Amino acid sequence: MNRVRMLSLMPVWGSSAGRSSLLARAASKQNLLQLQRRSGLQNSWSVPVRCFQASTTFSSSKIARSVQGDKDRGKSAANRSLTVVEELFEREAKTKATFQQAVDVFCKREIRRRGHVEFIYAALKKMVEFGVEKDINIYNKILDIFPKEVFVPRNFIQRMYNHYPRQQECAVQVLEQMETYGVMPNKETKFLLLQIFGAKSHPMRKYQRIMYWFPKFKHINPYPVPDPLPADAVDLARLSLQRIAADLDARITTYQLPHVEILDSGKVVDYPHIIGIQSPDQRSLLACHNPERPVFVEGPFPLWLKKTCVYYYVLRAELLPLEERKEEVIDPERNFYYPMQLDIDLERDEWEDEEFDIDEVEEGPVFAMCMAGAGDQATLAKWIVGLQETNPVLSQMPVVFRLTPGPRELKSGTDLEENSEEETARSQSVNREA
Amino acid sequence: MSGLGLILRAARVAFPAGVRQFRTACPRPAFAKELFRGTFRKEEVFPYPEISNEELEEINQFVGPVEKFFNEEVDSKKIDQDAKIPQETLNGLKNLGLFGIQIPEEHGGLGLSNTMYARLGEITSQDGAIAVTLAAHQAIGLKGILMAGTEEQKKKYLPKLASGEHIAAFCLTEPGSGSDAASIQTRATLSEDGKSFLLNGSKIWISNGGIANIFTVFARTEVVDKDGVTKDKITAFIVERDFGGISNGKPEDKLGIRGSNTCEVHFENTKVPIENVVGEIGGGFKVAMNILNSGRFSMGSASAGMLKKLIEMTAEYACTRKQFNKKLSEFGLIQEKFALMAQKAYVMESMAYLTAGMMDKPGIPDCSVEAAMVKVFSSESAWVCVSEALQILGGLGYMKDYPYERYLRDCRILLIFEGTNEVLRMYIALTGIQHAGKILTGKIKEMKKGNVGLALGTLVDRLHDSIGRKVNLGLVGKDGVAHPSLEESATILEKNVYYFGVTVEGLLRRFGKTIVDEQLILKRVADIVINLYAMTAVISRASRSISIGLRNHDHEVLLANIFCTEAGFQNNYAIAQLGKYAPENLDESIKKVAKQVLEKRSYICSHPLDRTF
DSSP states (O other), X not given: OHHHHHHHHHHHHHHHSOHHHHHHHHHHTHHHHHHHHHTTOOSGGGHHHHHHHHXXXXXXXXXXXXXXXXXXXXSSHHHHHHHHHHHHHSSSOOSHHHHHHHHHHHHHHOTTOTTHHHHHHHHHHHHHHHTOTTOHHHHHHHHTTSOSSSSSOOSHHHHHSOSSHHHHHHHHHHHHHHHHTTOOOOHHHHHHHHHHHOTTSHHHHHHHHHHHHHHHHHTOOSSOOOSSOOSSHHHHHHHHHHHHHOOTXXXXXXXXXXXXXXXXXXXXXXEOOEEEEEOHHHHHHHHHSOTTSOEEEEEEEEEEETTEEEEEEEEEEOOOOGGGOOOOOOOTTSBSSSOSSOOOOOOOOGGGOOSOOOOOOOOOOEEEEEEESOOSHHHHHHHHHHXXXXXXXXXXXXXXXXXXXXXXXXXXXXXXXXXXXXXXXXXXXXXXXX | OOHHHHHHHHHHHHSOXXXXXXXXXXXXXOHHHHHTTTOOOHHHHSSOOOOOHHHHHHHHHHHHHHHHHHHHHOOHHHHHHHTSXXXXXXXXXXXXXXXXXXXXXXXXXXXXXXXXXXXXXXXHTTSXXXXXXXXXXXXXXXXXXXXXXXXXXXXXXXXXXXXXXXXEEEEOOBTTBSSBGGGOOOEEEEOTTSSEEEEEEEXXXXXTTTTOSEEEEEEEEXXXXXXXXXXXXXXXXXXXXXXXXXXXXXXXXXXXXXXXXEEEEEEEEEEEEGGGEESSTTOHXXXXXXXXXXXXXXXXXXXXXXXXXXXXXXXXXXXXXXXXXXXXXXXXXXXXXXXXXXXHHHHHHHHHHHHHHHHHSSSOOOOHHHHHHHHHHHHHHHHHHHHHHHHHHTHHHHOTTSSHHHHHHHHHGGGTSSSOHHHHHHHXXXXXXXXXXXXXXXXXXXXXXXXXXXXXXXXXXHHHHHTTOOOOOSSSSXXXXXXXXXXXXXXXXXXXXXXXXXXXXXXXXXXXXXXXXXXXXXXXXXXXXXXXXXXXXXXXXXXXXXXXXXXXXXXXXXXXXXXXXXXXXXXXXXXXXXXXXXXXXXXXXXXXXXXXXXXXXXXXXXXXXXXXX
8 A cells, every 4th residue: 555655656756846856855855864764754755664564574475475486386496596505504513613604605605696595594594503593793694695785775766665675674584583582783783784785774774673672671671680591500599599589688508519429338329409598587487487387398389590490499387377366566665766656546548548459368478498409308308407407496396398299200200199199297207317 | 115025024023033934734735746736835935044143143153164174174186086085184074063963962963954054065065075975974874863763872873973983874775776675685684582683785885884883774674564464674773883794895986076985885694783773663664765855955055065166266267368368258158158157056056045944944844855856956957067167177177187077077976876866856756746646636537527517617728828828826916925026037937837737737637647657758847847946946035135135136136037037948848848749749759769779789770881782
């Protein structure tokens, strides 16, 4: 539709002003034009852009159709070139260096860059395989395949129409893949795009849009996950626990470092890591806990850090039943300097209540958390024993293990049924083990 | 001739010198608390309190020698450097009787009134370390015995304390407990024979801790209440150093008041006989509160005294130093600073003596709110003024060779000790709101229930307010008590008082008893009422000065008018803010910023040089 509107506009310009004056106008308004396009004004000047956007599906479907047509006609030429392209990437080990090599080989072989669009599409597909999908230099190298200055429009008609649509679309595809993997274009990318397609081309627009949004989103996550994640399981456990605890006072304790012990009998005993975290608040909560009531070790619960999943266990208690809850009374003789409570029989006005009405589900207190190399009860009992050192009151409480079959049990998979039953053990037994 | 002069003259005839107005109703409703209802009890503050000629002569007899002693024999610089008051100086203070100013004559003290105590405080404050040593001794250290002690305790301890043979200290603060009584860890356990307590625990930052012989110590004791439940309660004890088991940490190295002795005091199985309990067993909380509340008023006159001296010193400099062939005193910006200092000194002096006069009136005076207001205003003004004085002196003020930087260091503590200003603001605001709340609860409840008549009445009142109400609280006009030269200031005060009352009522309606948690609002309330009290004090004092023709009373009128106009503006602004909701008066944003900073425990903005691409 847009295209139709634009076409109908064309003769109007032609008739109202001479061609040369139109050119002059176009040139003088170039700066203004850029502004107008940025602000998204939909006047006749921005029509070419919209025209392209409207036609992307159109043109790509046309390509698809033509490809299909090629296939129908007989899989001769296209097929051959594709296999050649694929071959380039199938030669050696899949590393960054070999990927670069493949690109270099193509560039050297095809001085005239024939079939570069196909090659770029193929290269884009292969990037993940080579593990270079997040490397800005590789993207720049791919863009560098495009022949320079050929696709830059030279006059207003070329500028107005979609100049070299397949190539432009291909470059947009490259930028889109960068966007998908969160790769921020750099100065070199911009320079290349300028050289290849010119200042107001679609890839350039895409570049500008990326550069508008990406910096804004760079720090959108208030809890950034380090990239790359620590490889060591102990370090990863520390990081994850700190993340869940979200308390700067919480202290990490290493109850056991992973090590292997070889007994005299030749038997190998594997000691998994046990890393725990507890904050002073949690400690005082635990100290106030009624020793008659049991505390539970529950888990494993999953925590996703980007693509890694780790599991943690918590030590918690059930919520106190209503009748046992004590309302905290402020002693009137508490503060030497000013009253902590007023003896006025007036409540807060509803207009002053600025909090949203939220249904809150109360949960029992969590006293500590840990991550361990193994999810079996013996390992977690060691954690409880370690906790008893800093929380003496814990040794008087019954500790119940409520472990669900974790991922590790699932892998072994044999005694699934037994594991799903609640494993319980009194703390006395834990003490004996200690 | 104004009506005021007549009233004053009539008052003079009715109450001849030496006889003070006597009221039988006690305790009297305090002036400041009534301000929260928009009521101005002018008979409490007008006329400005006076002392009789005999008393004036008496105090002047004391002032002369003390002034001479401080000018000639106190080497403040040395005290500051050595962080110790020399023994000769202490002996001199003892000989002057300064260790027992308020102890009754029958117990060997000077037996002076609060007003006279304030007057002497003006002079002793010339050296911060000495002022603090004296204050820790008698304003808090021995106040417990004086206020709540038995006759035997008084007889036993006061004479030696009055003579300065024994020095007292007040032991309340602990490592884990500043204002929180619940975290006091020092414990006193009753011995098996029930005749003594064993005291165990540590106290920190005790003024005079290292030199004191008598300690007022607050400790936890087990008390069986009337339901038969054993509870921990605070009890106050008089502890002599000779009881044994008392040790000190080394004196703390401080920013200011370096000559005063501040250190830790440890009690280890100190045996305290049961006769040495101050007040009741388990009644220590009240004792502590009363001591703290009563000790504050003198800070106003002390700061004023210090400031007056500082004005002399800086004026000398400004009138001799020349820049660009002009004296410093000819520059407007320097003049402004002197005006500010004079104004603040005048205000704090007025407040201090008004409060002292109220406390000296017979009956059971409850002036704790007033005293707290004096403390907050004078400590903050002193800090501002000393800083401005340093500014006048330029680089000179920063040098250790001159005394000015010492004044700056010394007066910083005023904002902190005897209750930080923040805590006192809460006290001022909450005490007043509690008072107003008790009276207004019924009315507000009626309105909330939907009493149409009452609501309409209030609506008409507010409408009247918004089109400009003429407030008459009896300060100006035909029966006005303020002098006509101060009519404008008095009108501002009247309006402020009225609208403050309206605002407090609004706050009570909005927040009810949950206002205790709205500290930003309470701070504004406290600021307004402090200003109101200060305005009252200066108008009352200036009116008296004009009426009896004191020297330079025209100067006083100028100061009073400057202060009242400025304070009036501040009050109007604060009242306007109190009328708004949290999102409009920035409270919400302020809280949010603080929350975000504290969550990360750091300044969280990106560096201005940071980039994202």
